[in-house]
Amino acid sequence: MVQKLQHYIGGAWVSSTSDQMTSVINPATCDVLAEVPVGTREDVDAxxxxxxxxxxxxxxxxxxxxxxxxYRYKTLVEERFEDFVRVVVEENGKTRDEARGEVRRGIESIDFAIGLPNIAHGYKVEDISSGIDETAERQPLGVFTAITPFNFPMMVPLWFLPTAIVLGNTYVLKPSPQTPISAQLLYEVLDELDMPEGVVNLLHGGVDVSMAVMEHPKVVGVSFVGSSPVAKIVYETCGKHGKRVQAQGGAKNHIVVMPDADLSVSVKNIMGSSYGCAGQRCLAGSVVVAVGDIYEPLRDELVKQASALRVGYGLEETTQMGTVISHAARERIEKMISAGVAEGATPVLDGRNKSVEGFPEGSFVGPTILDGVTANMSVARDEIFGPVMSIIRAADFDEAVDILNSSRYGNSASIFTSSGKYAREFKYRVDAGNIGVNIGVAAATASFPFGGKKDSFFGDLHGQGPDALEFFTDRKIVIERWF
Amino acid sequence: MTSLNTFGAIMTFAIEMETQIRDYYQSAGEAARAADADKRRLNFERVRRENVTEIKLEPIDGLSETDYALNLSDTSAAGQKAVEATAARFYTDTAPKINVREAQRALERAAKQHLQNAEA
Structure with missing residues (x-):
C-alpha cells in the first residue's frame, strides 16, 4: 500500500482538508513511492x-x-543517515554518494545552528551621551517559512529551519511535491524531540499553497530556492506583502579552463560539476569556456571522461550518474539539446534517448557535450538543469570574462588554472556569487553565506552563515537613562 | 558489483570486507582479530558518513572488486596470512585513489594493520 503523506501541524500529523493528492514517483523505476496532498488555504492557515x-x-x-x-536532532539524523540517503536517492534519482554529500551538508547546517548561542549577540555602547547607554538587542521575529526545491530535498530545508528556530522563531516548511518524503522523514525525526507544539510545521502542496504562505499576514519571512522566474515572483509577492525574503533562483554557471590548467585533474573535477546530480544543481557547471589552444585537447578529454561515466539507478553504489527528476524534465532537456543542435552546435557526446538496462521507464539522460557553441545560442544562455555541457571557445582571458559577465545569471563561476594572477583577476572581475578556483562546485559550507547575483538571487541576505543570523533576527535599539 | 568506481563503492566494499573478516576470525576462534575487524568496520561506516563532500566527488577508475576476493574457507595460519595480505593489498591500492584525506588515512591505517597481521 502506498504511503499517504500528511501535514505536521501543531505537533501532530494531520490530513489535508482536501482529499486531492499527487503521486511521488521514483524517477528510475517509476514506482509510486507515496501520495502527497495538494494542500489548501485552510491547511496553510492551520x-x-x-x-x-x-x-x-x-x-x-x-x-x-x-x-x-x-543537538539531539543532529544525533538522531546521524543515526538514520543511510535511511535519509536511501529516501533522497529513491525520490530524487541522484547517486548514493551524492545523497550522502547532501545529507552531510544538511547536518553541517544543524551543526551551525547548534553553535549559534556563541554568536547570536547584540551589542552595546555605554555613554552614547552623558549617562545614556545604547543597546542593539537581537530578537526573533515570528513565523518563517521555506519553499524548497526537488534537487536537494533534505539539505535545503536544513539550510533554514535549524537556524531559524534556534534563534527563537517558529517554522513552516513547504517542500517540493516531487520530493516530499525527505521532508517527511526530517519531521518524523523532529517529532521525536518533543519540542513545544507548533514550533515546527510541515505543509505539503503546490503553487496555491506557496502563494497562500507568502500572502499570509502572520508569516514574517520566506526563504525560497528554485528557478529564476519563480524566485522573482516570490520576491515580488513577499515585497508586496511586507515580508523578509531571500529567493535563490536558477543559474548558468561557466567554467573557464586556461591553457595552463592541469588537464587531467581539471576534467575529473569538471565531471563532478557538470554531471553530478545529473546536472540538476544550481552550482552545476554547464558552460565550459576553453581559452586559446587548450580547446581541442580539453574537448577530447571531456568527451573521454564523460563517455566513461556509468549511468544508472542511484541505489547501486557503482552508479556515477543517476536520473533527472521526471519524464517531463527529460523531454524538456532533450528538446533543449535539439534546439542547440538546430542552432549549430555539434553533439560530440549525445545523451538523448539514453536507456539503462533493467530500468526501461527511467528518466535517464546521458552525459551530453555540445561542441562549437557560441555565447548567443540558447544552450549557452538558458538554464537546462540537466547533464548538458556546452563548450565555447575564447581567444583569451579577457574574452572569457566578458562571456561570463554577459550572462543574466550570476550564481557560480569557476576557473581552472595554475596561474595565481589569472585566479586573482577572475575572483575580482567575475560577477557571480560563488567563485571556484580549481573547484567545479563552489558550494559554500554552512558557516558561509551561499552567494548568488543578478537573476540567480533576489533579496539582500543570502542563505546560511552570518547572513542567516541577520535574516532570522531583528535588532531592537534601546536607548536608556536612569535617574 | 565488480567495479570500485566511486567513493561509496570503495567504502562500502571496505565495510563488507571487514564484516567478512570479523566473521571469519570469530569462526576461527580469534576473538582479538575479530574485534579489530569490527572496529575498522565501524570506523569505515563513520568515515563514509562524515566525509563525502560534493566539492570533491570525482569518478574513480582502475579498481575492481574481483581482484580482492577473500578465501574465507581456509582458517589455517597460512589461510589467515593470505586473507590479511589480500586486505592489505586492497587498502594499499585504494588509499591513493581517494581524494578525501580523512578517508585516505582510515584506508592507510587498515592497510598497515592488515600488513602487520600478514607478516606476524
Whole structure:
C-alpha cells in the first residue's frame, strides 16, 4: 500500500482538508513511492496559526535550550543517515554518494545552528551621551517559512529551519511535491524531540499553497530556492506583502579552463560539476569556456571522461550518474539539446534517448557535450538543469570574462588554472556569487553565506552563515537613562 | 558489483570486507582479530558518513572488486596470512585513489594493520 503523506501541524500529523493528492514517483523505476496532498488555504492557515501560537513561549525559551533540541536532532539524523540517503536517492534519482554529500551538508547546517548561542549577540555602547547607554538587542521575529526545491530535498530545508528556530522563531516548511518524503522523514525525526507544539510545521502542496504562505499576514519571512522566474515572483509577492525574503533562483554557471590548467585533474573535477546530480544543481557547471589552444585537447578529454561515466539507478553504489527528476524534465532537456543542435552546435557526446538496462521507464539522460557553441545560442544562455555541457571557445582571458559577465545569471563561476594572477583577476572581475578556483562546485559550507547575483538571487541576505543570523533576527535599539 | 568506481563503492566494499573478516576470525576462534575487524568496520561506516563532500566527488577508475576476493574457507595460519595480505593489498591500492584525506588515512591505517597481521 502506498504511503499517504500528511501535514505536521501543531505537533501532530494531520490530513489535508482536501482529499486531492499527487503521486511521488521514483524517477528510475517509476514506482509510486507515496501520495502527497495538494494542500489548501485552510491547511496553510492551520499551520501558520499553530506556528504563530507557539512563538511567544518558544521565543522565551533560552537559546541554549533551543540549541540543545538541535543537538539531539543532529544525533538522531546521524543515526538514520543511510535511511535519509536511501529516501533522497529513491525520490530524487541522484547517486548514493551524492545523497550522502547532501545529507552531510544538511547536518553541517544543524551543526551551525547548534553553535549559534556563541554568536547570536547584540551589542552595546555605554555613554552614547552623558549617562545614556545604547543597546542593539537581537530578537526573533515570528513565523518563517521555506519553499524548497526537488534537487536537494533534505539539505535545503536544513539550510533554514535549524537556524531559524534556534534563534527563537517558529517554522513552516513547504517542500517540493516531487520530493516530499525527505521532508517527511526530517519531521518524523523532529517529532521525536518533543519540542513545544507548533514550533515546527510541515505543509505539503503546490503553487496555491506557496502563494497562500507568502500572502499570509502572520508569516514574517520566506526563504525560497528554485528557478529564476519563480524566485522573482516570490520576491515580488513577499515585497508586496511586507515580508523578509531571500529567493535563490536558477543559474548558468561557466567554467573557464586556461591553457595552463592541469588537464587531467581539471576534467575529473569538471565531471563532478557538470554531471553530478545529473546536472540538476544550481552550482552545476554547464558552460565550459576553453581559452586559446587548450580547446581541442580539453574537448577530447571531456568527451573521454564523460563517455566513461556509468549511468544508472542511484541505489547501486557503482552508479556515477543517476536520473533527472521526471519524464517531463527529460523531454524538456532533450528538446533543449535539439534546439542547440538546430542552432549549430555539434553533439560530440549525445545523451538523448539514453536507456539503462533493467530500468526501461527511467528518466535517464546521458552525459551530453555540445561542441562549437557560441555565447548567443540558447544552450549557452538558458538554464537546462540537466547533464548538458556546452563548450565555447575564447581567444583569451579577457574574452572569457566578458562571456561570463554577459550572462543574466550570476550564481557560480569557476576557473581552472595554475596561474595565481589569472585566479586573482577572475575572483575580482567575475560577477557571480560563488567563485571556484580549481573547484567545479563552489558550494559554500554552512558557516558561509551561499552567494548568488543578478537573476540567480533576489533579496539582500543570502542563505546560511552570518547572513542567516541577520535574516532570522531583528535588532531592537534601546536607548536608556536612569535617574 | 565488480567495479570500485566511486567513493561509496570503495567504502562500502571496505565495510563488507571487514564484516567478512570479523566473521571469519570469530569462526576461527580469534576473538582479538575479530574485534579489530569490527572496529575498522565501524570506523569505515563513520568515515563514509562524515566525509563525502560534493566539492570533491570525482569518478574513480582502475579498481575492481574481483581482484580482492577473500578465501574465507581456509582458517589455517597460512589461510589467515593470505586473507590479511589480500586486505592489505586492497587498502594499499585504494588509499591513493581517494581524494578525501580523512578517508585516505582510515584506508592507510587498515592497510598497515592488515600488513602487520600478514607478516606476524
Amino acid at each position: 499551520a501558520v496559526n499553530a506556528a504563530a501560537a507557539a512563538f511567544p513561549e518558544w521565543r522565551s525559551t533560552p537559546i541554549l535550550s533551543r540549541a540543545q533540541y538541535m
